[in-house]
Amino acid sequence: MSEFLWVIIESTIKAVIILTLIMLVYGALGVYLERKISAWIQNRIGPNRVGPFGLLQPFADVLKLFLKEDLVPTAANPTFHRLAPIITLGVAVAVYAVIPFGDYVTIAGRNIQLGLAPNANIAILFVLAMTSVGVYGITLGGWSSNNKYSLLGALRSTAQMISYELSMGLALVGVLMVAGTLSINQIVIQQSNYHWNIIYQPLGFILFLVAAFAETNRAPFDLPEAEPELVGGYNTEYSGMKFGMFFLAEYANMGTSSAIMVLLYFGGWQTLVPGGWFGFEPGSIGLALLQFVSFFIKIEIMVLFFIWVRWSVPRFRYDQLMNLGWKVLLPLAIANVAGTGIVSLLLK
């Protein structure tokens, strides 16, 4: 029973730290970067009033969202209308249970993993499973609003997400064939000495990347909220922090996708410079910090790429989107699996 208590205490501390990270790094920093970079790209200045360089702008945004009037249309179904943002944000947070932020640190003779459950056997499938649950937040949000734009946005979004989930799942099969395990931490450990999986799975990575854009509903796949035709899409009838929760979840999901791609293809928390340069021992706090910083830098590069694409590439038409998912990505993903199999069998 004491072991159980220890797990609970450890999980609580880690969960609080991870949640703070999500809010600060992915929520606040993500929103700030998005606004600032979009401003640069469009030759504007961007937020610069709240705090130095407008750095505190996201916090002002959140405060404002909390104080805004929370409207629920009379025609809406109130239960599902409230449930939808909870599902969306809850799932976005829960995924972080399986993401390792570093290897481990030894404190008082105990190896503490830098992550809640990074060694879970099915970790990577847990992420996919949670993604498929996340669809419900959007579907219910759109359906419960009883608004035509919302329903159309939700329908589009659901069809889009399930279509691209297939390519994502198949791209993942390629990584699993190389790695031979479903545990994220094991996949990362195998990529030590810069043997990153991107070398073995370049096509798989591109497929995963495109699918990740579609899964997070980011431009050029942001059809569910295509403003000119659907106003706000599934979140048209949401206001106050309920809207903010959809918004926050979008950025958390962008962070998650970046983190997953870094973990699967770019060595995850494997350090950018060898830890030996600084004389760090495995398990020391210094090495853990270096791993965390490396992981963070890799993620931020991915996030910057997401933002850059959003403000540079025009939106797809819906038929183009479905054709890309079903007629281009899916066959390519199957070819990737077959190709990976043939090549690794021939090389053996």
Add this chain to the structure above:
Amino acid sequence: MTLEYIPLVFMLVFGFGIATVFMYLSEILGAKRSTKEKNTTYESGMTPFKTARDRFSVKFYLVAMLFLVFDIEIVFMYPWAVQFKQLGSTGFIAMMLFIVLLLSGYIYVIKKGALKWD
């Protein structure tokens, strides 16, 4: 073994708990000046007519059906993928047979025009 999954369940509860707190905070803290007009459904300034929950194109349903079949196929591929190196060429050929069978179905769907969005 089961102990490994406690943090997973914990994070699920934690995530949904935080989201619930956010939801209630928003309802408590937000201004309350609702009027009848404000609470009508948004329809670009028009008075909303009929319900939004109308019927929609059957193609979405078809996409969901096809997704289901391919999803099951992919789920079958995971156990093979993690054992790929141990199972070797025999396993690979068996899996290719599995994939080719499903690919023929996929080609039928394409030829039938079921995935044509017009």
Add this chain to the structure above:
Amino acid sequence: MDLVGLAFYFLAALIVISAAIVVFSKNIMYSAFSLMFTFFGVAGLYVLLNADFLAVTQIMVYIGGILVLIIFGVMLTTRITGVDVKSNSLGKIQVGIAGLLSTIIAISLIVVFSSTKWFLSEPKVSGDSTKLIGNELLTNYLLAFEAASVLLLIAIIGAAFIARRK
């Protein structure tokens, strides 16, 4: 009671209650959504049985696939007049017959359950269940595995045929 036992009864209660809502709810959308918790509960039971791969599969296929299909189906069949589909359209006679049948099935299940001599054994498999499933599927159960692909092929053709019949 140990932790696993406690978790089991919690999950069992979740499954039974949410399944009851599926059956008794008047609003078919509530029924469909409640089914999600039933599926979650079953996934939890798989975890307790050390079958983590099955648990994730349960979530991916049932919640991520079948339930989406059901919800799409509900949305598709909403009448044009805008009245939500209700699930209370059964007559008294049908309810009576269905009730009788389910009672008979329930009683026989309880009888079978209580009269069978169950063997309680420790779980034989340990470690990565995914790898074990992969090994078994592609060696001992290869025929069943390929048969499954034929079944899926029939499902694909059927789906395309029904949806595109002109």
